[in-house]
Amino acid sequence: xxxxxxxxxxxxxxxxxxxxxxxxxxxxxxxxxxxxxxxxxxxxxxxxxxxxxxxxxxxxxxxxxxxxxxxxxxxxxxxxxxxxxxxxxxxxxxxxxxxxxxxxxxxxxxxxxxxxxxxxxxxxxxxxxxxxxxxxxxxxxxxxxxxxxxxxxxxxxxxxxxxxxxxxxxxxxxxxxxxxxxxxxxxxxxxxxxx
Numbered sequence: 001x002x003x004x005x006x007x008x009x010x011x012x013x014x015x016x017x018x019x020x021x022x023x024x025x026x027x028x029x030x031x032x033x034x035x036x037x038x039x040x041x042x043x044x045x046x047x048x049x050x051x052x053x054x055x056x057x058x059x060x061x062x063x064x065x066x067x068x069x070x071x072x073x074x075x076x077x078x079x080x081x082x083x084x085x086x087x088x089x090x091x092x093x094x095x096x097x098x099x100x101x102x103x104x105x106x107x108x109x110x111x112x113x114x115x116x117x118x119x120x121x122x123x124x125x126x127x128x129x130x131x132x133x134x135x136x137x138x139x140x141x142x143x144x145x146x147x148x149x150x151x152x153x154x155x156x157x158x159x160x161x162x163x164x165x166x167x168x169x170x171x172x173x174x175x176x177x178x179x180x181x182x183x184x185x186x187x188x189x190x191x192x193x194x195x
Contacts, residue, residue: 001046001050001075001076001077001081002042002046003042003045003046003049006045006046006049006050007049009050009053009075010023010049010050010053013053013054013056013057014052014053014055014056015056016056019052019055019056021115021179021180021181022052022111022112022115023048023049023050023051023052023053024049024176024179024180025111025112025114025115025173025176025180026048026049026051026052026104026107026108026111027045027048027049028048028111028172028173028175028176028180029048029107029110029111029168029169029172029173030044030045030047030048030103030104030107031044031045031048031172032168032169032171032172033103033107033168034103036168037099037103039099039100043081043100044100044103046081047081047084047085047100047104048104048107050068050072050085051065051084051085051088051104051108052064052065052068052108053068054067054068054071055068061089061091062089062091062092064089065085065086065088065089065092066086066092068085069082069085069086072085080098080100081100083097083098083101084096084098084100084101084104085104087101087104087105088101088104088105088108090150096157102154102157102158103158105150105153105154105157106154106155106157106158106160106165107154107169108150108154109146109147109150109151109154110151110154110155110165110166110169111169111173112143112146113133113136113137113143113146113151114128114133114166114169114170114173115173115180115182116136116142116143116146117132117133117136117143118173118182119182122184122185123184123185124177124182124183124184124185125170125173125174125177125180125182125183126174126177126183126184128170129167129170130163130164130166130167130170131163133166133170134162134163134166137151
C-alpha cells in the first residue's frame with residue numbers, strides 16, 4: 001500500500017478531523033524515525049497514517065485494531081504492517097517484536113500528548129520543548145485520556161531516553177504544523193531571538 005492509498009483509506013473510514021490530524025502527527029514521527037534508522041520511509045509512513053483508521057467505526061476495545069486488521073488483510077496489506085498496527089494496542093496480545101512496531105507504539109500516545117500541549121500555547125508547537133511536555137505529564141487532569149504509562153513504556157522499549165524521544169517527535173511534528181493545526185495563532189509573532 002502506498003501513501004496516497006493509505007490516505008484514501010483513512011479518509012474513507014475516518015471523518016473526524018482531529019483523528020485525521022492525529023494520524024498525520026503519528027505518521028510524521030514514524031517517518032522521521034524511519035529516516036533516522038535508515039528504514040523504508042514510505043512503508044513506515046503508511047503504518048503511522050493508518051494505525052487508527054478503524055477507530056471511528058470501532059472505538060471499543062478490542063474491536064480496534066482487530067477489525068481494522070481484518071480489513072487490511074482483505075486489502076492485501078502485509079502481515080508485518082498488520083502486526084505492527086495490532087501491537088500498538090497492549091490488549092491485542094501481539095508482541096512488538098520489530099523496530100517498526102516499537103516505533104509506532106512509541107509515537108502514538110506521545111504525538112497526541114504533544115498536540116494537547118501545543119494547543120494550549122499561543123505559539124502552538126513553535127517553541128514547545130520536551131521539558132514542558134514532561135512537566136505536563138505530571139498533571140493527571142491535563143489530557144487525561146492520554147496514557148502516560150504508554151508514553152514512558154514506548155520510549156523505554158525503543159531504548160531512547162524519554163526527553164530525547166519527546167524532542168524528536170516535536171521536531172517531526174513541527175515540520176507539518178500547518179497540516180496539524182499547530183502553527184502559531186493568528187496575531188502571534190514568534191520572536192526569532194527566542195528560537
